[in-house]
Amino acid sequence: KNQVEQSPQSLIILEGKNCTLQCNYTVSPFSNLRWYKQDTGRGPVSLTIMTFSENTKSNGRYTATLDADTKQSSLHITASQLSDSASYICVVSASGGSYIPTFGRGTSLIVHP
Amino acid sequence: NAGVTQTPKFQVLKTGQSMTLQCAQDMNHEYMSWYRQDPGMGLRLIHYSVGAGITDQGEVPNGYNVSRSTTEDFPLRLLSAAPSQTSVYFCASSYSTVPTYTEAFFGQGTRLTVV
Numbered sequence: 001k002n003q004v005e006q007s008p009q010s011l012i013i014l015e016g017k018n019c020t021l022q023c024n025y026t027v028s029p030f031s032n033l034r035w036y037k038q039d040t041g042r043g044p045v046s047l048t049i050m051t052f053s054e055n056t057k058s059n060g061r062y063t064a065t066l067d068a069d070t071k072q073s074s075l076h077i078t079a080s081q082l083s084d085s086a087s088y089i090c091v092v093s094a095s096g097g098s099y100i101p102t103f104g105r106g107t108s109l110i111v112h113p
Numbered sequence: 114n115a116g117v118t119q120t121p122k123f124q125v126l127k128t129g130q131s132m133t134l135q136c137a138q139d140m141n142h143e144y145m146s147w148y149r150q151d152p153g154m155g156l157r158l159i160h161y162s163v164g165a166g167i168t169d170q171g172e173v174p175n176g177y178n179v180s181r182s183t184t185e186d187f188p189l190r191l192l193s194a195a196p197s198q199t200s201v202y203f204c205a206s207s208y209s210t211v212p213t214y215t216e217a218f219f220g221q222g223t224r225l226t227v228v
Contacts, residue, residue: 004155034216043117043203043219044156089155099144099163100171103155 002027004092004104012110017080021107023073023090031095035064035075038087038106047075047088080111115139119204119220126194126227134189134223136204142218144207145187146171147179149200150222156203162187194227201225 004025013019025033032051036044048057048064050073057064061078077084090104120135138145146161148171158171162181176198178190187206191198202223209215 041222043205043221044217045219046216049216099161099169100158103157105153105155 002092002094002102004090004102006088006090006104006107008107009105010108010110012112013080015080015082015111015113019077019080019109021075021077021088021090021109023075023092023104025071025073025090025092025102025104027071027092027094027102029095030068030071031093033064033066033073034091034093034101035062035073036089036091038089040086044089077109080109082111082113085109085111117204117206117218117220119202119223121223122221124223124225126191126225128194128196128227130194132191132194134191134202134204134225136187136189136220137185138187138204138206138218139185140206140208140218141184142206142208143184144209144215145181146205146217147177147187147189148203148205149173149198150203151200159189159202191225196227199225199227 007022034049035047038044050066063076066073087106089106091101093101117138143164147159148156150156157173160179162168168179204220205217207215207217
């Protein structure tokens with residue numbers, strides 16, 4: 001069964017600090033991995049999309065890495081801001097015509113001043 | 114561009130009532146989908162459509178119907194609401210009919226409570 005596990009479940013950091021969120025998956029055959037940011041009460045917003053051949057992708061202060069061999073991804077947030085407080089969701093899609101992505105449960109990040 | 118628009122934002126239903134959640138997108142996207150999000154769980158796919166006139170079931174389709182008569186609209190119908198359908202519902206759309214490598218745009222969500 002395809003699964004996506006995210007850790008930690010929740011994280012509290014001080015403004016200005018860096019943090020790293022983890023995503024492990026068992027989806028096969030792998031097509032791509034996406035990270036979304038979901039603010040409270042709003043829909044998810046895409047941060048990055050990575051395919052098998054990409055191992056790093058950045059979007060401003062967000063940098064995602066992918067190790068397709070170990071089936072792990074991380075999302076690194078640099079110099080955190082209060083607006084980074086949100087849930088971060090890892091989504092993995094399989095190739096072969098599947099239209100059903102597998103979502104992780106998300107990591108809830110709280111940034112304190 | 115409005116993106117993906119969902120209505121209503123909030124709804125309370127009585128058990129057994131039916132209703133339709135509306136979803137519209139103005140990006141000419143082929144792929145549209147409906148998810149539900151429950152506390153402590155990841156988003157789960159209810160139904161999806163790869164183009165007008167084409168729909169298919171996702172992971173949790175029971176109790177829900179969809180249709181896709183136009184590219185823009187993808188309504189979700191609850192046939193006979195049950196308390197287990199209390200959830201936040203999100204509509205999403207993507208440019209490609211093969212959504213595995215395209216960004217999905219989500220609506221703002223509909224918070225549904227069934228009493």
